[in-house]
Amino acid sequence: MSTNDPSKLLIVDDLPENLRALDALIRDDKRQVFQASSGEEALTLMLEHEFALAILDVQMPGMDGFELAELMRGTERTRNIPIVFVSAAGRELNYAFKGYEQGAVDFLYKPLDPDAVRSKVNVFVTLDQQRREMRRQMEALERSRREQEILLRELNKTQEELQRSLRMRDDFMSLVAHELRTPLNTLFLETQMRSLQLKRGNLPAFNPEQMGNMIKRDERQIKAMIRLIDDMLDVSRMKSGTLSIRPGKVELMGLLERVVSDLSLQAAAANSTLQLAIHAPVEGVWDEFRIEQVIVNLLTNALRYGGGGQVDIAVQRVADASCGSRVRIDVRDHGKGIAPDFIERIFEPYERGAKAGEPKGLGLGLYISRQLATSHGGELTVQSVPGQGATFSLLLPCVELAVPAPAVSA
Ligand SMILES: Nc1ncnc2c1ncn2[C@@H]1O[C@H](COP(=O)(O)OP(=O)(O)OP(=O)(O)O)[C@@H](O)[C@H]1O
Numbered sequence: 159m160s161t162n163d164p165s166k167l168l169i170v171d172d173l174p175e176n177l178r179a180l181d182a183l184i185r186d187d188k189r190q191v192f193q194a195s196s197g198e199e200a201l202t203l204m205l206e207h208e209f210a211l212a213i214l215d216v217q218m219p220g221m222d223g224f225e226l227a228e229l230m231r232g233t234e235r236t237r238n239i240p241i242v243f244v245s246a247a248g249r250e251l252n253y254a255f256k257g258y259e260q261g262a263v264d265f266l267y268k269p270l271d272p273d274a275v276r277s278k279v280n281v282f283v284t285l286d287q288q289r290r291e292m293r294r295q296m297e298a299l300e301r302s303r304r305e306q307e308i309l310l311r312e313l314n315k316t317q318e319e320l321q322r323s324l325r326m327r328d329d330f331m332s333l334v335a336h337e338l339r340t341p342l343n344t345l346f347l348e349t350q351m352r353s354l355q356l357k358r359g360n361l362p363a364f365n366p367e368q369m370g371n372m373i374k375r376d377e378r379q380i381k382a383m384i385r386l387i388d389d390m391l392d393v394s395r396m397k398s399g400t401l402s403i404r405p406g407k408v409e410l411m412g413l414l415e416r417v418v419s420d421l422s423l424q425a426a427a428a429n430s431t432l433q434l435a436i437h438a439p440v441e442g443v444w445d446e447f448r449i450e451q452v453i454v455n456l457l458t459n460a461l462r463y464g465g466g467g468q469v470d471i472a473v474q475r476v477a478d479a480s481c482g483s484r485v486r487i488d489v490r491d492h493g494k495g496i497a498p499d500f501i502e503r504i505f506e507p508y509e510r511g512a513k514a515g516e517p518k519g520l521g522l523g524l525y526i527s528r529q530l531a532t533s534h535g536g537e538l539t540v541q542s543v544p545g546q547g548a549t550f551s552l553l554l555p556c557v558e559l560a561v562p563a564p565a566v567s568a
């Protein structure tokens with residue numbers, strides 16, 4: 159009920175002519191008057207409406223005005239309705255109405271004095287309007303308090319996020335510096351060694367075999383830096399939406415065999431073996447370079463975080479209603495796994511679980527990999543039970559959906 163709604167008044171009398179007379183006295187366009195010819199009828203109306211005032215005739219057959227007031231007092235909804243009893247002066251006044259504590263009880267005496275009736279009713283109507291206005295203000299106050307609470311919570315959250323991203327940016331900067339510094343240091347040391355050898359005239363140190371080894375070492379350091387910079391470039395392309403996928407015909411098993419063989423030295427250094435399950439050739443139309451990037455990321459992670467055990471790679475076809483079948487590549491390690499509260503965060507950029515002394519990366523690999531999977535129309539998901547390793551699954555899209563191209567054949 160709003161403050162502008164008319165105040166509702168209830169008049170209760172068994173005589174219709176009394177009701178009519180009273181109604182005419184108190185009605186105006188800001189009030190709504192309800193009539194009841196018995197206590198029962200009055201109670202029914204009170205349950206349906208919120209009254210500013212009930213004017214009760216004391217003398218009624220059946221339930222009289224005082225009995226009706228007693229009943230009103232017993233019910234929560236009607237307890238606080240102010241009452242004005244209409245009584246034949248002198249007689250019923252001896253009847254003390256007990257127990258109505260609200261103080262909102264008054265009397266009018268017959269024969270009714272129109273001015274007295276109007277001014278009493280005016281007082282109660284004004285009280286009702288003030289009460290409603292107060293309630294409205296209290297509600298508005300409560301609403302704005304709740305809104306403020308929500309805003310404050312949001313503000314705190316944003317502030318925390320801001321601080322977290324500032325911390326991450328700082329960590330990231332020092333990490334990048336460190337990650338670039340390491341291969342650069344190695345290269346710098348190498349050049350110093352070589353210039354020393356030259357100065358000393360130690361030419362055998364530059365024989366073809368030694369030179370070959372030097373080049374390989376240099377290439378490793380340079381590749382590490384290129385990878386780092388490429389990852390950062392990929393992230394900024396992904397953020398600006400400018401990374402494009404260039405699909406072409408790919409045979410997946412051949413690609414996997416090649417990657418596994420390329421990473422065999424790294425696997426041996428991590429005391430790991432990469433085990434690719436045998437499967438018939440799987441042809442499809444995907445961006446080979448990007449698929450390889452995802453697989454390399456997953457395998458590098460499995461070697462880094464897999465605790466040195468065997469890493470299994472398996473390819474399988476998954477039934478798909480829209481195109482017959484899709485292709486899924488699972489990379490499973492037997493390392494320490496990933497804690498449930500960290501599992502979705504690992505796909506966020508710069509999220510790294512590595513603690514001091516553990517292998518370091520920039521925390522970009524999985525972010526990039528998932529983005530590449532989704533830009534292909536595929537998915538990258540993970541399942542892990544802490545202590546029992548992790549399985550990363552790359553689900554490639556239906557070939558027909560990737561580009562209009564020849565269908566996959568097993
Ligand atoms: N196979 C895995 N087992 C356990 N934890 C993993 C595994 N793969 C990834 N993680 C966790 O997820 C984090 C994020 O991985 P992600 O590949 O994105 O970054 P990174 O390996 O730390 O660095 P980058 O890949 O950029 O060199 C890792 O730091 C690691 O804590």
Ligand SMILES: [Mg+2]
Nearest residue numbers: 459519523524
């Ligand atoms: Mg990684």
